[in-house]
Amino acid sequence: MAELPKKAKVVIIGGGVIGCSIAYHLTKIGWDDVVLLERKQLTSGTTWHAAGLVGQLRPSINMTKLAKYTGELYRGLEAETGQATGYRQCGSISMATNAERFEELKRSASMAKVFDLPVHVVTPQEIKELAHIVNVDDVVGGIHIPSDGYANAVDITQALAKGARTGGAKIFENTKVTRIRHNGDRITGVDTDDGSIDADYVVICGGMWTRDLAASVGVAAPLHACEHYYVLFEGVEGIDNTLPVLRDYDYCGYYKYDAGKLLVGAFEPNARPWGMDGISEDFCFDEIAGSFEHFEPLLIDAMRRVPALEKAGIQKFFCGPESFTPDVRYHLGESAELKGCFVAAGLNSIGLQSAGGVGKVMADWIRDGIPPADLWTVDIRRNMPFQINRKYLRERVTESLGLLYATHYPFKQYETARGVRKSALHDRLVAQGACFGEAFGWERANWYGEPGSTPAYEYSYGRQNWFEANAAECKAVREAVGLFDQSSFAKFRLEGRDAMAVLNRVCANDVDVAPGKLVYTQWLNDKGGIEADLTVTRLSETAYLIVTGAETEVKDFNWLKRHTPDDAHAVLTNVSSGMGVISIMGPNSRALLQSISPNDLSHEAFPFATSQEIELGYAIVRASRITYVGELGWELYIPTEFMAGVYDAIVAAGAAFGLKHCGYHALNALRMEKAYRHWGHDITDEDTPLEAGLGFAVKMDKAGGFIGREALAAQKEAGLKQRLVQFLVKSPEPMLYHNEPIWQGDRIAGYIRSGMYAHTLGGACGLGYVDAADGGVVGPIGADDYEIEIAGVRYPVTASLKPFYDPTNARIKI
Numbered sequence: 001m002a003e004l005p006k007k008a009k010v011v012i013i014g015g016g017v018i019g020c021s022i023a024y025h026l027t028k029i030g031w032d033d034v035v036l037l038e039r040k041q042l043t044s045g046t047t048w049h050a051a052g053l054v055g056q057l058r059p060s061i062n063m064t065k066l067a068k069y070t071g072e073l074y075r076g077l078e079a080e081t082g083q084a085t086g087y088r089q090c091g092s093i094s095m096a097t098n099a100e101r102f103e104e105l106k107r108s109a110s111m112a113k114v115f116d117l118p119v120h121v122v123t124p125q126e127i128k129e130l131a132h133i134v135n136v137d138d139v140v141g142g143i144h145i146p147s148d149g150y151a152n153a154v155d156i157t158q159a160l161a162k163g164a165r166t167g168g169a170k171i172f173e174n175t176k177v178t179r180i181r182h183n184g185d186r187i188t189g190v191d192t193d194d195g196s197i198d199a200d201y202v203v204i205c206g207g208m209w210t211r212d213l214a215a216s217v218g219v220a221a222p223l224h225a226c227e228h229y230y231v232l233f234e235g236v237e238g239i240d241n242t243l244p245v246l247r248d249y250d251y252c253g254y255y256k257y258d259a260g261k262l263l264v265g266a267f268e269p270n271a272r273p274w275g276m277d278g279i280s281e282d283f284c285f286d287e288i289a290g291s292f293e294h295f296e297p298l299l300i301d302a303m304r305r306v307p308a309l310e311k312a313g314i315q316k317f318f319c320g321p322e323s324f325t326p327d328v329r330y331h332l333g334e335s336a337e338l339k340g341c342f343v344a345a346g347l348n349s350i351g352l353q354s355a356g357g358v359g360k361v362m363a364d365w366i367r368d369g370i371p372p373a374d375l376w377t378v379d380i381r382r383n384m385p386f387q388i389n390r391k392y393l394r395e396r397v398t399e400s401l402g403l404l405y406a407t408h409y410p411f412k413q414y415e416t417a418r419g420v421r422k423s424a425l426h427d428r429l430v431a432q433g434a435c436f437g438e439a440f441g442w443e444r445a446n447w448y449g450e451p452g453s454t455p456a457y458e459y460s461y462g463r464q465n466w467f468e469a470n471a472a473e474c475k476a477v478r479e480a481v482g483l484f485d486q487s488s489f490a491k492f493r494l495e496g497r498d499a500m501a502v503l504n505r506v507c508a509n510d511v512d513v514a515p516g517k518l519v520y521t522q523w524l525n526d527k528g529g530i531e532a533d534l535t536v537t538r539l540s541e542t543a544y545l546i547v548t549g550a551e552t553e554v555k556d557f558n559w560l561k562r563h564t565p566d567d568a569h570a571v572l573t574n575v576s577s578g579m580g581v582i583s584i585m586g587p588n589s590r591a592l593l594q595s596i597s598p599n600d601l602s603h604e605a606f607p608f609a610t611s612q613e614i615e616l617g618y619a620i621v622r623a624s625r626i627t628y629v630g631e632l633g634w635e636l637y638i639p640t641e642f643m644a645g646v647y648d649a650i651v652a653a654g655a656a657f658g659l660k661h662c663g664y665h666a667l668n669a670l671r672m673e674k675a676y677r678h679w680g681h682d683i684t685d686e687d688t689p690l691e692a693g694l695g696f697a698v699k700m701d702k703a704g705g706f707i708g709r710e711a712l713a714a715q716k717e718a719g720l721k722q723r724l725v726q727f728l729v730k731s732p733e734p735m736l737y738h739n740e741p742i743w744q745g746d747r748i749a750g751y752i753r754s755g756m757y758a759h760t761l762g763g764a765c766g767l768g769y770v771d772a773a774d775g776g777v778v779g780p781i782g783a784d785d786y787e788i789e790i791a792g793v794r795y796p797v798t799a800s801l802k803p804f805y806d807p808t809n810a811r812i813k814i
């Protein structure tokens with residue numbers, strides 16, 4: 001056996017399909033100094049028992065793009081490597097047995113057009129023709145994807161490993177990593193039971209072992225194994241290898257032809273977590289006992305869907321562990337905490353169908369230091385440190401597994417592991433009738449029912465039960481005043497004599513402003529892509545308060561930390577937990593706050609985009625005159641222990657001014673009317689501020705420049721190839737959520753990044769980028785140039801580069 005090298009550029013931990021695909025793709029970009037370490041044998045953890053489905057349509061655009069590339073790769077892999085893969089393009093059918101599910105399938109078929117994946121909406125009769133073993137009595141429709149298929153996961157992994165070896169990578173089996181080494185915040189290599197390897201990059205692809213491996217070096221990679229079941233039936237009449245893969249989402253089941261047999265698997269609600277006390281050291285190609293009683297109801301449903309199973313024999317009842325994550329999205333990329341430490345894990349049972357794309361983007365990410373495209377939905381940096389808590393994980397994954405096949409209703413909330421992070425106002429908001437959603441562990445009021453009630457969501461793709469409550473909240477903010485609890489904001493302080501210089505290099509806007517000024521800015525990468533969207537308040541000559549979204553707390557904190565030179569006199573502190581935030585927004589906000597504060601809140605004494613400490617109730621709070629809803633208003637930053645007292649003072653005074661409690665759904669609707677961008681949707685690391693219409697927040701000529709400046713200068717020179725446009729659907733009925741294609745004549749010009757019903761405008765509103773028909777510079781945008789496709793139907797829209805609501809900002813500056 002070859003000797004373990006002492007040094008490698010990249011060490012990959014884990015020899016499943018993900019690890020082998022990363023090794024393969026690294027060699028494809030010319031990196032051959034790659035070592036892959038597998039504790040036992042290739043595929044022996046999870047990959048070996050993958051059911052083998054190679055589907056391409058996922059709920060999000062980026063996960064679909066990765067799966068689509070995977071399908072393309074597998075089609076040619078056998079020819080390229082000479083290793084059989086068992087790949088067969090048999091197509092797939094997904095069925096709906098109710099109108100809501102059918103709407104979801106039709107919406108995905110529309111989304112698939114954005115990246116040229118042919119998906120056909122089919123009738124029950126057409127399903128029967130394509131798969132005559134299926135009972136379609138209760139089926140209302142479905143989708144057919146002719147380019148889907150299946151493969152043998154072990155063979156695919158061996159083919160990728162062979163391709164990687166051919167490209168120069170070295171693969172060592174029976175070599176266990178005993179320690180990941182680092183020097184402060186930089187990875188340095190690994191220790192194994194066979195010696196040590198120094199490395200510039202370590203990639204953890206350890207499947208269900210990943211949580212513990214990552215945690216050993218302070219990296220949060222939350223995932224937990226669950227039991228996953230399938231049954232192999234033999235003697236099933238009427239099947240052959242032309243049978244498409246079948247997905248019966250409403251009954252949690254999938255069906256795949258498997259060498260003369262039929263494999264039937266399921267993703268049930270109330271899954272059973274596995275490995276609660278750790279995973280045996282000897283685990284290798286192991287099955288687990290599982291519970292036939294647990295799976296039996298799903299089998300009964302399967303026999304109804306495919307009646308031929310009633311006469312077939314069970315050849316194998318299988319149960320094996322697979323890793324699931326809290327949000328059923330996998331973890332990719334470089335950790336925020338440790339430079340050079342990459343993760344690709346938590347594949348939620350779609351590892352085989354994602355592995356090609358995962359390997360490709362990971363290789364590019366390792367080479368370039370930034371993701372090759374917006375991958376935020378699966379970025380490892382979205383995870384919060386608390387999420388590796390085992391009690392949290394065990395409870396949440398009982399739900400995650402079933403969510404794979406559950407209807408992905410808009411605004412759908414998790415039901416497990418709730419109440420993790422609560423604002424100081426939580427109980428008071430409960431009394432006001434708040435309906436909470438969960439975001440990054442935070443319980444946040446999304447909408448309010450009647451005070452004293454306990455409202456709950458009733459989901460659908462149409463107007464949900466909170467539609468009217470949301471309309472009333474939006475109206476209050478536009479006409480009187482609304483109270484939002486925004487305590488989940490992430491808040492950092494940067495202090496020291498170099499704080500200004502450090503921050504001004506990172507911010508595209510100029511933060512060398514007088515103390516008391518607040519600056520809206522983006523942080524950019526070298527390509528000019530937007531890494532963060534936030535406000536920066538100068539508190540004093542040497543101190544700044546930085547406020548960003550809850551979702552990006554870990555990412556943004558570490559972005560600034562990494563861009564603070566070691567010798568800079570600037571200390572960065574995360575003060576999120578120490579401060580709550582109450583936002584008071586609307587034309588009556590000044591009068592309300594003035595009635596309980598001795599400070600002068602007039603426009604002259606307290607202009608827009610300034611911040612002061614004021615007295616409010618018994619407290620001193622930091623009031624910042626800024627808005628995300630497009631009205632006069634203040635965000636109040638309040639030490640946590642003063643939150644309840646300040647809130648009580650505001651609410652006691654509020655009735656006289658028409659104060660209404662408002663939730664995050666109202667915040668979203670209001671910001672959408674005003675076309676305020678949301679990071680992660682409307683602006684991402686692949687969109688620049690110029691494309692996003694945020695050029696006003698970029699100071700190209702400030703002293704010292706800023707990260708991304710050169711890329712923006714080049715883009716300005718060349719002209720914009722895409723522009724962010726606001727759309728209003730002309731009919732008041734349809735609902736926009738996200739991912740809907742934007743048509744210009746007979747071509748797709750872009751897709752909706754975020755959408756919401758805009759009550760003030762009387763229709764659904766969305767934001768999306770459009771490009772030019774010839775791929776060149778985008779010209780003028782005509783109001784009637786576009787249509788938006790929703791579930792297969794095209795709707796006329798009005799397009800605008802300026803916000804539909806208050807385009808002159810008159811309401812903010814009153």
Ligand SMILES: NCCCC(=O)O
Binds near residue numbers: 052
């Ligand atoms: N491992 C099962 C994959 C399920 C699906 O593709 O629908």
